[in-house]
Amino acid sequence: MSGAFTVPLFLRGEVITDDLVSFGTRSGGSEFQAPDMSKYVERLPLANPMQMSDLYDVSFDEILDVLQAVGDALVFEKNTHMQEAYEAALLANPLPADMLKNSYQILQPLFARANVLEIADSQVGLAYLNGWVPQHLADGRELRVRAFGSRVLHIPAGNGGLVSAVTILRSVIARCDTIIKAPSNDPLTAVAIARTLADVAPDHPITKHLVVGYWKGGDLAVEEELYQPQHIEKIVAWGGLASVKHVTRYIQPGLELIALDPKRSATIIGAEAFADEATMRDVAGRAAVDIGVANQEGCANARVIYVMSGTDAAGVANANRLGEMIYEALVGLPEFISTAPLHPSRELYEHVDASRMADDWYRVIGGEDREGAIIVSQFDSPVDYSAMLSGRIANVVPVDSLDKVTAAVNAYTQTIGIYPESLKRQLRDQLPLFGAQRLTSLGYACSVAIAMPQDAIEPIRRMCKWIVEEECDPAVVMPLWRLGAVSAAHANE
Amino acid sequence: MSLTEQSAPSVRDFMDDPIGFFGESLTQMHSIPRAELEALQRKAMSIRFQEHRDSIEMLRKLADRLGVTEVDEFNDVVPLFFSHTAFKSYPAALIDNKRFDLMTKWLDKLTSHDLSQFDAEGCNSIDEWIDRLDEHTPLEVITSSGTTGTLSILPKDKHGAREGMVLWKICLFQTFGTEPTPAQLNPAVEVIWPNYASGKLGHLRIANMLKGGFTGGDESRFHSLYSDAVDTDLMFLASKMRAAASRGELDRLVIDPALAARKDEFIAMQMRQPQELDAFFTEMSEKLRGKRIFMIGTYNLMYDVARAGLDRGIKDVFAKDSVILTGGGLKGFVLPDGYMDVIREFLGVDEIREGYGFSEQSAFHFACSEGRYHVQPWVIPFILDPETSEPLPRTGVRTGRAAVYDVLLKAHWGGVISGDEVTIDWDLQCPCGQTSVAFEHDIIRYSEKTGADDDRITCAATHEVHNEAVNFMKEFES
Numbered sequence: 001m002s003g004a005f006t007v008p009l010f011l012r013g014e015v016i017t018d019d020l021v022s023f024g025t026r027s028g029g030s031e032f033q034a035p036d037m038s039k040y041v042e043r044l045p046l047a048n049p050m051q052m053s054d055l056y057d058v059s060f061d062e063i064l065d066v067l068q069a070v071g072d073a074l075v076f077e078k079n080t081h082m083q084e085a086y087e088a089a090l091l092a093n094p095l096p097a098d099m100l101k102n103s104y105q106i107l108q109p110l111f112a113r114a115n116v117l118e119i120a121d122s123q124v125g126l127a128y129l130n131g132w133v134p135q136h137l138a139d140g141r142e143l144r145v146r147a148f149g150s151r152v153l154h155i156p157a158g159n160g161g162l163v164s165a166v167t168i169l170r171s172v173i174a175r176c177d178t179i180i181k182a183p184s185n186d187p188l189t190a191v192a193i194a195r196t197l198a199d200v201a202p203d204h205p206i207t208k209h210l211v212v213g214y215w216k217g218g219d220l221a222v223e224e225e226l227y228q229p230q231h232i233e234k235i236v237a238w239g240g241l242a243s244v245k246h247v248t249r250y251i252q253p254g255l256e257l258i259a260l261d262p263k264r265s266a267t268i269i270g271a272e273a274f275a276d277e278a279t280m281r282d283v284a285g286r287a288a289v290d291i292g293v294a295n296q297e298g299c300a301n302a303r304v305i306y307v308m309s310g311t312d313a314a315g316v317a318n319a320n321r322l323g324e325m326i327y328e329a330l331v332g333l334p335e336f337i338s339t340a341p342l343h344p345s346r347e348l349y350e351h352v353d354a355s356r357m358a359d360d361w362y363r364v365i366g367g368e369d370r371e372g373a374i375i376v377s378q379f380d381s382p383v384d385y386s387a388m389l390s391g392r393i394a395n396v397v398p399v400d401s402l403d404k405v406t407a408a409v410n411a412y413t414q415t416i417g418i419y420p421e422s423l424k425r426q427l428r429d430q431l432p433l434f435g436a437q438r439l440t441s442l443g444y445a446c447s448v449a450i451a452m453p454q455d456a457i458e459p460i461r462r463m464c465k466w467i468v469e470e471e472c473d474p475a476v477v478m479p480l481w482r483l484g485a486v487s488a489a490h491a492n493e
Numbered sequence: 494m495s496l497t498e499q500s501a502p503s504v505r506d507f508m509d510d511p512i513g514f515f516g517e518s519l520t521q522m523h524s525i526p527r528a529e530l531e532a533l534q535r536k537a538m539s540i541r542f543q544e545h546r547d548s549i550e551m552l553r554k555l556a557d558r559l560g561v562t563e564v565d566e567f568n569d570v571v572p573l574f575f576s577h578t579a580f581k582s583y584p585a586a587l588i589d590n591k592r593f594d595l596m597t598k599w600l601d602k603l604t605s606h607d608l609s610q611f612d613a614e615g616c617n618s619i620d621e622w623i624d625r626l627d628e629h630t631p632l633e634v635i636t637s638s639g640t641t642g643t644l645s646i647l648p649k650d651k652h653g654a655r656e657g658m659v660l661w662k663i664c665l666f667q668t669f670g671t672e673p674t675p676a677q678l679n680p681a682v683e684v685i686w687p688n689y690a691s692g693k694l695g696h697l698r699i700a701n702m703l704k705g706g707f708t709g710g711d712e713s714r715f716h717s718l719y720s721d722a723v724d725t726d727l728m729f730l731a732s733k734m735r736a737a738a739s740r741g742e743l744d745r746l747v748i749d750p751a752l753a754a755r756k757d758e759f760i761a762m763q764m765r766q767p768q769e770l771d772a773f774f775t776e777m778s779e780k781l782r783g784k785r786i787f788m789i790g791t792y793n794l795m796y797d798v799a800r801a802g803l804d805r806g807i808k809d810v811f812a813k814d815s816v817i818l819t820g821g822g823l824k825g826f827v828l829p830d831g832y833m834d835v836i837r838e839f840l841g842v843d844e845i846r847e848g849y850g851f852s853e854q855s856a857f858h859f860a861c862s863e864g865r866y867h868v869q870p871w872v873i874p875f876i877l878d879p880e881t882s883e884p885l886p887r888t889g890v891r892t893g894r895a896a897v898y899d900v901l902l903k904a905h906w907g908g909v910i911s912g913d914e915v916t917i918d919w920d921l922q923c924p925c926g927q928t929s930v931a932f933e934h935d936i937i938r939y940s941e942k943t944g945a946d947d948d949r950i951t952c953a954a955t956h957e958v959h960n961e962a963v964n965f966m967k968e969f970e971s
Contacts, residue, residue, distance in 0.1 A: 354582035355582060357579060358583060379584070381584060384585045
């Protein structure tokens with residue numbers, strides 16, 4: 001049976017569509033086909049590390065030119081590769097059409113010259129990328145440090161076009177040799193960007209150092225052959241706990257894991273939100289955006305929203321009122337931001353409906369048509385199924401003190417959206433101790449910039465190999481062989 | 494005497510005492526003409542709904558919200574079905590904080606029995622609370638384990654347990670097509686119970702009922718694998734551990750000091766188990782060899798026992814007319830091909846009965862000679878669209894999500910949706926001779942179906958971290 005679409009293997013500029021086998025996608029029964037990777041796996045890695053040298057014949061200015069050209073060519077309306085990727089994602093991804101299309105519209109500015117420069121300079125340092133950065137150490141030695149690219153394998157997440165684009169962008173900035181395992185729920189975007197790159201820069205070293213293909217996560221015939229230190233030096237793994245855990249089996253000396261691992265986010269709203277009706281509306285609108293963006297498929301989305309309303313009758317009433325306002329704002333969001341989810345979780349709604357019946361403890365606002373819902377706890381704890389919240393379902397939890405909130409922050413916590421700013425400044429020195437990684441203004445949880453650390457690490461720096469060259473003048477830096485002689489002389493005195 | 498020769502069948506008898514209504518006869522239960530049965534079921538459903546609407550607050554609120562005031566046709570009841578989550582909708586924090594007064598209040602809204610006079614004062618654990626409910630109310634609740642940090646609590650009652658035991662006897666010891674003999678109505682066999690001796694989990698409550706009911710009253714004929722009870726509070730901890738692990742919060746998990754203080758007791762219990770296992774096999778192969786027995790267990794449990802027995806060189810242990818019951822699906826365990834042969838070889842019996850059911854119902858549906866699970870007459874089966882829960886037509890062959898309305902249930906609402914994918918051929922007259930509607934033999938959980946083959950990646954964590962201790966706890970359940 002032939003699949004609904006084909007995911008070619010992009011092999012260093014060559015587009016391969018032979019030896020096709022079928023794979024299932026996430027949503028519905030649609031299938032796609034891709035080359036049988038066990039037949040190509042030997043050709044994926046670089047035959048010889050020396051082949052990376054051509055990347056250093058390219059100036060950073062030229063890299064910027066190529067990326068700018070790629071960005072300009074990525075404009076959705078005139079790029080057939082991207083249109084194909086979008087059509088494929090419609091079948092393979094739970095996101096509705098407008099949202100998926102929007103995730104492609106933001107790619108051109110991502111690759112723009114000024115943006116790439118900002119990312120490269122702030123996240124690595126242009127001087128380190130382009131040459132040897134000298135430094136004089138206190139012991140007298142002259143140090144020169146340079147960031148080299150590595151041979152890197154990416155296992156990106158598939159929620160929208162951005163992750164594939166950022167993956168390629170980061171790799172190109174760091175002058176890496178790059179192999180990307182396309183995700184099953186967005187199988188074509190990375191290939192489409194690669195093919196666009198090949199169109200604008202055929203035979204360019206950047207094109208020749210890029211491989212994109214699909215194989216099923218856990219396919220040992222591919223992974224055991226490829227995930228070896230002689231082929232790749234780093235694996236950048238996004239995504240679910242199971243897939244990240246799975247990759248760890250290949251980690252060994254010489255093969256490092258850069259884990260952008262599963263995360264959840266939280267929201268904290270201070271008592272100031274209840275100052276007046278207009279403020280409440282503003283706060284509710286911001287919270288709704290943090291919940292609703294891309295239908296809450298991402299790790300940065302708001303899920304449990306702690307509200308410093310207090311838990312007395314008036315406090316709970318305030319939380320309920322805010323919950324209603326958030327719900328109104330949520331269902332009013334424009335379609336390119338948020339819609340009723342295409343595949344609401346039945347299991348989750350079974351819990352939501354049960355909470356609706358347990359009205360001593362929970363007030364459920366909306367959700368009758370599986371359009372999303374706000375569950376307001378009537379006491380100071382989240383619902384017991386909080387880890388399942390998705391498809392625009394959030395839990396507003398009234399609390400009396402910040403202790404309840406810090407107790408909910410842990411090593412799995414990524415973003416915390418906070419209102420107002422003063423509360424964020426009050427919390428910023430404590431929350432990281434519990435595990436929080438990013439504190440942002442309420443309403444911006446899913447407005448993610450690339451020119452900043454992610455998941456409490458700096459991925460591009462980690463993708464680089466930091467190489468030192470030292471120059472030690474025996475007249476300046478005391479050499480060990482003389483240190484011996486000095487000691488002996490002292491001993492003879 | 495067939496039913497049609499009786500005076501007009503009474504719906505009240507049918508719905509309140511099906512055992513008497515069908516003359517304690519398996520044959521009569523599954524010979525009633527389909528149209529006649531459905532007319533009874535419709536009336537019974539309509540009456541039971543009105544009773545439960547008055548007596549069960551959560552049902553009343555749901556019906557009010559949906560504007561349902563009466564149910565006349567089968568499909569009218571479908572919007573009122575509960576899913577398993579209804580029975581764990583209480584906040585787990587109530588148990589953590591030992592607010593068994595509030596737990597009682599929650600439970601009161603799920604049962605037709607009045608718990609307003611029940612005093613939970615001083616209850617220090619789930620087991621203490623349930624024991625006190627056992628003692629002072631008509632209830633005999635059963636629990637199961639959840640994965641979200643809570644346990645399901647089903648308000649079953651003692652009346653239903655007694656009734657269930659008699660129904661089991663009828664279904665297990667009688668043969669379809671012949672009227673029951675006194676020996677079949679009051680069987681006295683050795684009961685082999687390859688499990689913990691007792692506990693509040695649904696299947697462990699059964700142990701108590703079999704102890705007297707199947708042994709002719711001689712409890713020394715009840716042989717359990719382990720002598721201990723499963724501790725409900727320990728099960729709750731296991732469930733919380735699972736949930737905490739999935740949230741990356743194992744470090745924050747607080748173990749109730751009262752439970753922690755019993756750690757040595759639990760370890761000792763674990764240490765006893767290998768000896769008890771040996772003693773269990775010795776008893777089977779020496780004292781019980783050749784005897785007629787009744788034994789029940791899930792497939793994987795039966796297989797483990799059989800494998801362990803064969804490894805000890807023990808086989809063909811029991812009388813050929815022994816009654817063996819298994820079922821409950823494979824629960825995610827993978828057994829080797831031919832596992833039923835392994836079980837049969839060890840037991841040495843001709844036939845192994847299979848049953849299908851879920852704990853929200855009053856009784857199992859037993860497999861016929863054709864391998865179909867014939868639905869008990871007081872249970873109205875439904876096949877729902879697996880996603881939307883809309884009922885599929887009651888004609889032709891339909892596959893979808895199993896749901897039932899059980900008119901026999903009095904203590905709690907009888908409309909429940911399962912997590913199982915089932916098939917019914919509505920037009921089939923089963924060659925086995927039973928007139929009842931039947932589930933086809935192959936039944937699978939939707940969770941097993943969707944979870945098995947999926948490498949989708951999103952960065953939101955929903956996967957569960959497995960934990961050695963919890964896996965150990967999971968063994969308790971089966």
